[in-house]
Amino acid sequence: MTVETLFKPAIDPAFDRDWWRGAVIYQIYPRSFADSNGDGVGDLPGVTAHLEHVASLGVDAIWLSPFFTSPMKDFGYDVSNYEDVDPIFGTLADFDRLIDKAHALGLKVIIDQVFSHTSDEHPWFKASREDRTNPHADWYVWADAKPDGSPPSNWQSVFGGPSWTWDARRRQYYLHNFLSAQPDLNVHNRDVQDALIATSRFWLERGVDGFRFDAINFAMHDQNLTDNPPILDGGGKRNRPFDFQHHLHNQSHADIPAFLTRLRQLGESYGGRFMVAEVGGEQAESEMKLYTQGPDRLHSAYGFLYLYADTLSPDLFRQGAAMWPGAEGQGWPSWTFSNHDAPRAVSRWTQGRDPRAFADMALLLLVALRGNVFIYQGEELGLPQAEVPYDRLRDPEAIANWPETLGRDGARTPMPWVAVAAHTGFSKVEPWLPIDPSHIDLSVDRQERDPDSTLNLARRVIALRRALPGLRTGDMTLVEAPEPLLVFKRGEGAEQVLCAFNLGFEAAAWALPAGWRIVESVNLAGEGALPPMAGLVAVKG
Incomplete structure (x- = not known):
């Protein structure tokens, strides 16, 4: 079928x-x-x-x-x-x-x-960094240095180093949560x-x-x-x-x-x-x-x-x-x-x-x-x-x-x-x-x-x-199973789907409950156990 x-x-x-x-x-x-x-x-x-x-x-x-x-x-x-x-x-x-x-x-x-x-090459940023009064001046996040010249806060960027870079034109720091070439927009x-x-x-x-x-x-x-x-x-x-x-x-x-x-x-x-x-x-x-x-x-x-x-x-x-x-x-x-x-x-x-x-x-x-x-x-x-x-x-x-x-x-x-x-x-x-x-x-x-x-x-x-409504949009209910098995059901009623996976390194004892039939499986061998890396999807009937 x-x-x-x-x-x-x-x-x-x-x-x-x-x-x-x-x-x-x-x-x-x-x-x-x-x-x-x-x-x-x-x-x-x-x-x-x-x-x-x-x-x-x-x-x-x-x-x-x-x-x-x-x-x-x-x-x-x-x-x-x-x-x-x-x-x-x-x-x-x-x-x-x-x-x-x-x-x-x-x-x-x-x-x-x-x-x-x-990018710091975007026209918005090029305009923003010119001075503190232009129409784009507040389109990015600018802040004055602390009295000792250090950045305005201790924020660190995802790619390493402070989230602030000094800009001599505005004599302020600008914020960048990623690269210094990626200035943060002021979405406020x-x-x-x-x-x-x-x-x-x-x-x-x-x-x-x-x-x-x-x-x-x-x-x-x-x-x-x-x-x-x-x-x-x-x-x-x-x-x-x-x-x-x-x-x-x-x-x-x-x-x-x-x-x-x-x-x-x-x-x-x-x-x-x-x-x-x-x-x-x-x-x-x-x-x-x-x-x-x-x-x-x-x-x-x-x-x-x-x-x-x-x-x-x-x-x-x-x-x-x-x-x-x-x-x-x-x-x-x-x-x-x-x-x-x-x-x-x-x-x-x-x-x-x-x-x-x-x-x-x-x-x-x-x-x-x-x-x-x-x-x-x-x-x-x-x-x-x-x-x-x-x-x-x-x-x-x-x-x-x-x-x-x-x-x-x-x-x-x-x-x-x-x-x-x-x-x-x-x-x-x-x-x-x-x-x-x-x-x-x-x-x-x-x-x-x-x-x-x-x-x-x-x-x-x-x-x-796509073919199984329970699998595409149904609820998910976990079924109790010993480690390293992952077993859950999707959907309700006649559209219910049963899914079982062995995430471990050794075979694990598990049998398909009565009233279910397998419609797709991977790495499955025999009955009564799930080999390592085996998985299956079953429907009622």
Whole structure:
């Protein structure tokens, strides 16, 4: 029996304004997806040329990481023009063609909006730094030095060192929570909010279906510039000065939700476009709930519970389920195991086990969770973290913290399309990041020919999620099971789905209860026990 005959699809995303609820969204990092013009860097025409591959997965939407005009100090997250495409990625006409093709294939398109900061080459910042009286003077966060000349507060940046840089023109410091080339916008300023909303309107007019708001809890600061308190309990491994503080005052301001309401109102004026927040940090759980509470804020949010986890355990997923129990007025969660900012899950969690078997289990587990699912490019191939030698690193964080962190470059290497082609078909020339030899055998063309490949499993499990209403939008109820088993049910009544996974290193005794039948499984062998890295989905009947 095929997946499609089990149940009718839960929703038709082409006609339902709630298409996003329970959706599977495929993240594309354009620099590393496909290079169409032979410069070694992926671009929008390259994305467009490979959208059939994405559509073949059965996903509902794509999320494009930044492609806006940028000096690329942080590879697009330092925007110098919110309303244009950087020439390295193409043109606005290329973006329009991408939108048209995606929509023709039934794919929604979500783009990043980076509203906590800009590039220091943005015209707004160039004007703001000229003097203290120009029309843009208060568009960024400026402050006088302390009497001894030191920065206005003890705030530390994510990428290392103080969050303040001295500017001789204004004879003041400016705030930057990331690189010094990424000055923080003063989103307390209503004019700044209006300008940011106008940039979102620009892309809505071009047909985008939603936004991911990057690092949105950094969008506003404590205007009293209160020092952050130190972490006194050790705080785990500290690779950066940022790790020594509780970040209570340089982010997470109480006025952020009101700005999010304005963004939601904009989206509603265009028929209800989808909006999801990225929220990191020690207050992420409360902030994600705050930013999605009720009908006038964002639809969904995701944090780093799984992205930064070093090990996979049932307790980790119990935490995730407890964070989003589905209470009245609560927002809808989004989950991802890998993205462009974190080492790939296969490398973080396999811990000496078979990476192929683990990748298959992780895919089935991800699509079984309650919430939206973000699949990062290459995850459908089971790609591990790439090895990038020091002399090829491009990520400023990885370079600054070498060799203590894996950095982000290893998750950003090019997609392997054709095993025997030069540079695996990504480009005709040497790519901006090297291709890991271990990725060659995992290329798209080789996995296409293998019905048992991770790629074809990805297609099956995504189709399964679409076919089973309980799996796509149902509640999640944990079932008591001994470690290292993770067992839970999704949905209610006839639509209920049973999911079971062995996250451990040894086989564990477990039998499928009477009245259930398995509709998908990975790494399963025999009955009465779940082998390590085995997983299954069962329905009643």
